[in-house]
Amino acid sequence: MWTEILVGIVALLAGIALGFFIARRYMMTYLKKNPPINEQMLKMMMMQMGMKPSQKKINQMMSAMNKQTK
The missing domain is CATH 1.10.20 (Histone, subunit A)
Structure with a gap:
């Protein structure tokens, strides 16, 4: 039971971190191609x-x- 909760929390944190870095890279690429x-x-x-x-x-x-x- 505890291992399932721990795996869920680790997966959630990994997803948040991965989503942040993907969004950051996308925005930097977008701003290079389309300067404000x-x-x-x-x-x-x-x-x-x-x-x-x-x-x-x-x-x-x-x-x-x-x-x-x-």
């Missing part, structure tokens, strides 16, 4: 804030965001 902000979106945001975005400034902001995500 791209250059076009950044340019539009800057224009809405009343700034005139130069390509140099956009590249600097994109590289800063990429460094932050790594």
